[in-house]
Amino acid sequence: MTSEIHRRREIDTSRPHPARVYDWLLGGKDNYPIDEAVGERLPVEARTAALQNRQFMHRAAAWLAGQGIDQFLDVGTGIPTEPNLHQIVQEVTPTAKIVYTDNDPIVLAHAEALLISHPAGATDYIEADVRRPEEILEHARNILDFERPIAMSLIALMHFIPDDQDPYDIVRNLLAPLPSGSYLVLSHAASDRYEELAAQVTAEYAKGGIRLGFRSRPEVVRFFDGLELVDPGVVTAPEWVQSTAGPATPEGSGIYAGVARVP
Numbered sequence: 560m561t562s563e564i565h566r567r568r569e570i571d572t573s574r575p576h577p578a579r580v581y582d583w584l585l586g587g588k589d590n591y592p593i594d595e596a597v598g599e600r601l602p603v604e605a606r607t608a609a610l611q612n613r614q615f616m617h618r619a620a621a622w623l624a625g626q627g628i629d630q631f632l633d634v635g636t637g638i639p640t641e642p643n644l645h646q647i648v649q650e651v652t653p654t655a656k657i658v659y660t661d662n663d664p665i666v667l668a669h670a671e672a673l674l675i676s677h678p679a680g681a682t683d684y685i686e687a688d689v690r691r692p693e694e695i696l697e698h699a700r701n702i703l704d705f706e707r708p709i710a711m712s713l714i715a716l717m718h719f720i721p722d723d724q725d726p727y728d729i730v731r732n733l734l735a736p737l738p739s740g741s742y743l744v745l746s747h748a749a750s751d752r753y754e755e756l757a758a759q760v761t762a763e764y765a766k767g768g769i770r771l772g773f774r775s776r777p778e779v780v781r782f783f784d785g786l787e788l789v790d791p792g793v794v795t796a797p798e799w800v801q802s803t804a805g806p807a808t809p810e811g812s813g814i815y816a817g818v819a820r821v822p
């Protein structure tokens with residue numbers, strides 16, 4: 560099942576966009592020369608970070624599906640890159656329902672790939688800005704049952720929301736209507752792991768007009784306030800491994816990641 564895609568906006572190829580730069584970092588083809596130029600100027604570690612981040616999403620989604628979670632609200636989805644979240648989740652639970660949202664028109668242009676749900680389940684896409692959580696929630700209610708647990712994922716999204724845009728209130732508002740047993744899945748670029756690289760990445764994005772707000776570990780932990788962190792807590796992306804998946808790979812990473820349960 561799919562539903563209508565909302566509002567078509569122009570794709571602006573005169574300036575770089577986060578979704579397209581990230582696609583370039585992951586080796587994708589859905590980006591423009593202006594995005595590639597930013598990617599080329601970033602330190603090579605940014606490509607590793609993008610992959611580590613994506614792999615964290617794969618592990619967290621599979622783990623949550625294994626816990627019986629069958630409703631997902633993924634905010635800041637990005638350009639489709641296989642496997643997408645619904646493919647991971649519906650492999651475990653074909654009837655699972657997934658709502659995707661992003662504010663970039665390029666993601667909307669490729670959203671058809673996100674809407675190829677397992678016939679037993681459902682996927683949907685809305686073009687929406689995380690800074691307007693009520694719009695996202697209103698739409699998600701058309702597909703998801705807010706009486707049952709929902710996993711909300713904000714993967715590599717909140718570092719695009721600097722402090723003056725109330726990132727913590729946004730996450731609190733998104734979580735407010737989720738029932739007990741729901742989950743928050745969040746990853747975030749670190750300001751306190753490779754400080755020089757973080758400053759370099761921030762400066763390169765700023766040249767392209769993209770504001771970044773990388774955060775320290777305590778600042779990332781704050782997004783999980785009031786929730787029950789799942790082991791191993793807020794760690795770097797490659798370290799977020801559940802015991803059944805074997806030991807964590809010892810890799811350096813500038814991405815923090817965590818999963819927590821709504822009590």
Ligand SMILES: C[S@@+](CC[C@H](N)C(=O)[O-])C[C@H]1O[C@@H](n2cnc3c(N)ncnc32)[C@H](O)[C@@H]1O
Nearest residue numbers: 578581635636637661662663688689714715719
């Ligand atoms: C680095 S990508 C991460 C994509 C995907 N979540 C992943 O981790 O593989 C960040 C995504 O957040 C989206 N984004 C940035 N600011 C946003 C906002 N204010 N509202 C919604 N999405 C936003 C971008 O368009 C982009 O697709």
